[in-house]
């Protein structure tokens with residue numbers, strides 16, 4: 001965790017002060033105020049793995065078309081909210097979740113409300129408080145599971161791998177075409193990522209490494225937080241990602 005914090009401090013120290021918003025295509029996003037749980041659980045930044053996932057969604061490497069999607073530890077929820085704007089490839093349902101804390105959820109709700117006019121009319125978007133490892137049934141609302149679970153930059157919480165995997169198992173529909181998209185910063189040490197992969201495999205998942213190649217290939221304009229195309233290229237190469245599915 002200390003390594004992660006020092007790396008992320010260096011990373012974000014480069015960003016010039018601006019009005020604090022991040023613009024990604026039609027989305028205008030804010031991060032939670034740096035206080036209390038938002039500070040200690042790191043909901044007060046947008047992290048590079050969510051940029052990588054956004055690029056993969058924007059370029060169609062990952063398609064969420066007509067799927068039901070849930071994002072855990074979403075922070076400002078860039079991947080899910082971007083997907084919601086990508087008509088006709090938008091998901092049918094995007095549930096963005098984060099730790100049930102007022103500051104964190106206020107920001108998450110604000111991101112959903114501010115960007116709602118940009119979402120595909122066919123895509124329902126909800127923001128909900130959810131702590132990993134707790135009862136997932138209220139999120140499922142009677143459904144057998146979500147088609148897709150998104151986890152961006154959560155693996156460095158190494159003591160939470162068991163509950164994170166438990167939540168993944170409770171939320172991902174038990175079907176061959178259900179998918180988890182998981183991304184981590186390289187600042188999360190390899191043995192920590194390996195530990196998560198092993199825990200997931202023991203719980204019945206297969207995780208396949210994704211490729212990170214070439215310069216930034218998104219076409220949408222991105223600004224705020226010191227992000228330009230060069231920075232976006234640097235940020236994406238600081239990340240790894242996996243596609244997870246049930247071993248069946």
Ligand SMILES: C[S@@+](CC[C@H](N)C(=O)[O-])C[C@H]1O[C@@H](n2cnc3c(N)ncnc32)[C@H](O)[C@@H]1O
Pocket residue numbers: 037038041042043044045046047048049050072073074075076077098099100104130131132151152153154157160
């Ligand atoms: C490093 S940030 C990643 C944020 C965002 N996904 C991104 O990539 O920019 C970790 C996120 O996980 C959330 N989180 C940490 N521990 C959690 C827990 N036990 N239950 C639910 N969310 C948690 C934090 O509030 C924070 O939003």
